[in-house]
Amino acid sequence: MLNLSTVEFSDINNDTLDDDLSRMNVLIIEDQLLNIHLLEAILSTHFMTQVAMSGEEAIAYCQNTTPDLILLDIQMGGIDGIETCKHLKSLPHLKDIPVIFITSFFEHEDFCWEVGGVDFIRKPFTNKTVFNRVKAHLTLKAQRDRLLELVFLDSLTEIYNRRYFDIHYEKIDLNAKRNKSDYALIVIDIDLFKQFNDIYGHLEGDRALKIVAQTIKDTLKRPQDFVARYGGEEFAVVLPYTDLKGAILVTENIIKNIAALNIENSASLFKHLSVSGGVATLKSSEDHADTFQIADDKLYMSKQSGRNKFSY
The missing domain is CATH 3.30.70.270 (Reverse transcriptase/Diguanylate cyclase domain)
Structure with missing residues (x-):
């Protein structure tokens, strides 16, 4: 198993982190238009955003696209957020993508962790909470991606080694x-x-x-x-x-x-x-x-x- 601790964090150029974050893609999976507009207003000026209005639409989108983070409502028509997360995490290219659940019920928290969520945001949410939690997890992902590049990329061709x-x-x-x-x-x-x-x-x-x-x-x-x-x-x-x-x-x-x-x-x-x-x-x-x-x-x-x- 790869031990990322053997790679120095100083090898990552933090000066370009903001540029990396601005290019990262957040997939919002939500079926309520008001919440979609609110989330896009909070996030779209800082990151790239895409919207899926159902679990089925999100699964179809992710067959050919890999978002950097998924913001997932639990209660939706059709496939709910828990089942959607299970399906997405079964896809090899999505298993390490962070999923933040949006929920208004405390009893859902255990399910969020069990299916692979990294965090959750409770409704009604505030702009600051949404932004800070999304940015924190995207920052961790950007740092991890840089470390993996140092370990897994061929230095000459810039493809995998x-x-x-x-x-x-x-x-x-x-x-x-x-x-x-x-x-x-x-x-x-x-x-x-x-x-x-x-x-x-x-x-x-x-x-x-x-x-x-x-x-x-x-x-x-x-x-x-x-x-x-x-x-x-x-x-x-x-x-x-x-x-x-x-x-x-x-x-x-x-x-x-x-x-x-x-x-x-x-x-x-x-x-x-x-x-x-x-x-x-x-x-x-x-x-x-x-x-x-x-x-x-x-x-x-x-x-x-x-x-x-x-x-x-």
Whole structure:
């Protein structure tokens, strides 16, 4: 388990904290228009805000978006706040997002803690209480995010590193096996990268690594999908809750988008920098064999059969 205490808080530049907070997104889940207007008036001049007027709407919104903090009313029509929180916390990309409950009943407090709430605000609320509690929890999250960046980001490419991959891939693999769901793994390698470095120099090689890494990251559309630099010029893409058909579509887009960069590589038959890929999913792996090893074997097949392609 990662011990964040080994990272110095002095490594975080507090001068930029206010800028970080102003870009953070607070999701307000509330079905009363008057309360929505009040909360937006308190928060929207300091943070970015979004509104969902039901638990169902909030769940749909969070499928493709990750807020930085959730302000959640307990009593709503349809799914109440407690059940909404349970569902949101079951999503991997939301499990660490702070949830502050809004309640007018003391007996709800135990439920708030049990389902993962970090705080609660009682109705009728005051402007100062709402603002200070939201700011306090956003500040803690911003500091934690900075610490995790120091630990989990590759310093050259600014995408996740091998440590992040090892920890999170294991969790996704275990979760999929437990829930009998699926996930996809794509292993990507830059073709003829040693020759590229020999011809154009290591500075251009570093530049190419950065561009390829960001292009892969930008190709991924869902917040739960991620790419990590696995080592050297090799990258690993993890797509939770994705079958083989979905993985093939993502891989096609990655290869196409990198080719479209048109980075010169005279060592290649294609005369531009290209990548090869190997694709595997948990359910397409025979007898739940090592999904990563299968994807890596498929990558080798792509390399052996001409590069600038993928195998599955």
